[in-house]
Amino acid sequence: MSPLLLLRYRLEYFALRAIIEFVRLFPLDMAVAISARTWRVLAPRGRRHRRALDNLARAYPEKTPEEREQIALDMWANLGRVMAETMQLDRLLKQPERIENRTEYVLKRYKSKMGPAICVSLHTGNWELSMWPMARAGTKPAAVYRLVKNPFVDLYLRSMRTELYPGGLFAKGKMKGNLAGHDTARMIGSYLRQGGRLGFLCDLYEKKGIDVPFFGHPAPSTPFPAMLARRLGARMWMGRCVRKDNKCQFAVEIKELKVPRTDDPQEDVRVITAAMHKQFEEWIREYPEQWMWSNRRWS
Secondary structure, three states, X not given: OOHHHHHHXXXXXXXXXXXXXXXXXXXXHHXXXXXXXXXXXXXXXXXXXXXXXXXXXXXXXXXXXXHHHHHHHHHHHHXXXXXXHHHOHXXXXXXXXXXXXXXXXXXXXXXHHOOOEEEEEOOEXXXXXXXXXXXXXXXXXXXXXXXXXXXXXXXXXXXXXXXOOOOEEEEEOEEOOEEHHHHHHHHHHHHHHOOOEEEEEOOOOOOOOEEEEEOOEEEEEOOHHHHHHHHHOOEEEEEEEEEOOOOOOXXXXXXXXXOOOOXXXXXXXXXXXXXXXXXXXXXXXXXXXHEOOOOOOOO
C-alpha cells in the first residue's frame, strides 16, 4: 500500500469516526428522527433518486408518478433512520424491547435440531437486525458481507456488528488485487459443514446470477445460497425486519423455505432462488417504502 493511499484511508476512517461520534451525542430516537428528515430532503437531489423512480415505475406501472415519488421520499427517510441506528447499534441492541420477534416459536422448536442453516434476507426495515432472533437464541450466526476497500473502516464496521454475528463475518469483494470471494467460499463451506448458521442479503443485482421473476421482470440474482443449501443439506430460512410506525421499533420474523433435492440440481437451484424472490416481492409490496429502491436490480 502506497503512503498516499494509506493517508487517504486513515483520513476517511477518522472522518467516519468523527461523524459517528457526533451522531452519538444525541439520544437514539432524536438522532434517528433528525437523520430521517435530513435524508428525505437531501437524498432526492442525487442521481440515485432517478434510479429509485425508474425501479418503482417498473415495479408499479399502475401507480401515478406522484405515488411513486412519495414512496421514494419515504424510502430515503427510512435509509436515514438506518444510518443513524447503525451508528448507535450497540445502544439499540441494549434495548431489546424495541425489537419484537414474531416467530420466536420457530427458534424454540428448531434450536436444538436446526443443523446447518442458510438465512436469507433483504434490504428492508433495518436489515441489520434480520439475524437478531438467531443471535438472541444463542445459535451464534455468521454472515456474508460486502468488503469495504478501506481496511480501517472495514475493521471498524465489522467490530460494530459483533453482537449480531457472534459466529463471525465472511467478506466478499476484492482485497490487495485478489478476489477474496474464492477464499470466502471455501471458509463458508467448512463453516456450514460444522453446523453453522449463515446469513445473506440476496435482493441485489448479481451480474453473473440467474434470471428469476421479480415484480414481473427477469432479475439477475445470486444462486449461491440456494446452491449451498442444496449441496450441503442445510435448512433454508427467510427473514425480514419491519419498521413500526416510522420509529426505532421493529418486528422481525423468519420462515422456512423448502429446499428441493431432485435429480436436476440446476433446476433445484433455480426453483429455490425464484421462491426466495417471490417471497421478497410479497414482503416488499406490504411495505414498499421500507425497501431500498435506489439500488440496481434489473438489467
